[in-house]
Amino acid sequence: MASQVQSPPRTPIRFGIFQLDQQAGQLLKNGRIVRLKPQPFKLLLLLVSRAGEVVTRDEIREALWGDETFVDFEQGVNSAVKQVREALGEDADRPLYLETIPKRGYRFTAPL
Numbered sequence: 001m002a003s004q005v006q007s008p009p010r011t012p013i014r015f016g017i018f019q020l021d022q023q024a025g026q027l028l029k030n031g032r033i034v035r036l037k038p039q040p041f042k043l044l045l046l047l048v049s050r051a052g053e054v055v056t057r058d059e060i061r062e063a064l065w066g067d068e069t070f071v072d073f074e075q076g077v078n079s080a081v082k083q084v085r086e087a088l089g090e091d092a093d094r095p096l097y098l099e100t101i102p103k104r105g106y107r108f109t110a111p112l
Contacts, residue, residue, distance in 0.1 A: 013048055015097065015110040018088065020048055027087055039064050039076070040083035047084075047098065047108035056105040081106060 012028075013020040019028040022045060027034045036044070046063050047055055061073045064080065081098070088097050099107045 013112055015048070015112050020044065029089075034087045036087045037083060040080045040087065043077075043080045044084050044087075047106060048112065051108045051110070051112055054101050054105050054107050060105065 013022070017030050018034075019031075020026075021028065025038075025041060027036050027041065027044065042064055043060060046060065057074075057077055060077050060080075065073060065076065081100075085092060085095075085098060090096055090098060092100065095109070097108060097110045099109050101107055
């Protein structure tokens, strides 16, 4: 019997004052919707689903754009990370949720 890839939980994920609702495709802050475009939302979901692990820039590229899309993914990843940080009200120099691992990727650090 083949093993199945574990999908993120369908129930809302809570961290700090935020709630990530995968089914509704929404990020909520204190119950209010925070606007987040599809790519940054997908990035946040990826990072939260692997909380505590380093997610490499290549893994982010693969998850957000796949192999068939040709974009300046360095700029795309940077832009998506910036939008996630803005949505979370986070300062890159004093991260509460999203730690930058230089030359490698990012790690979601908040307890879920």
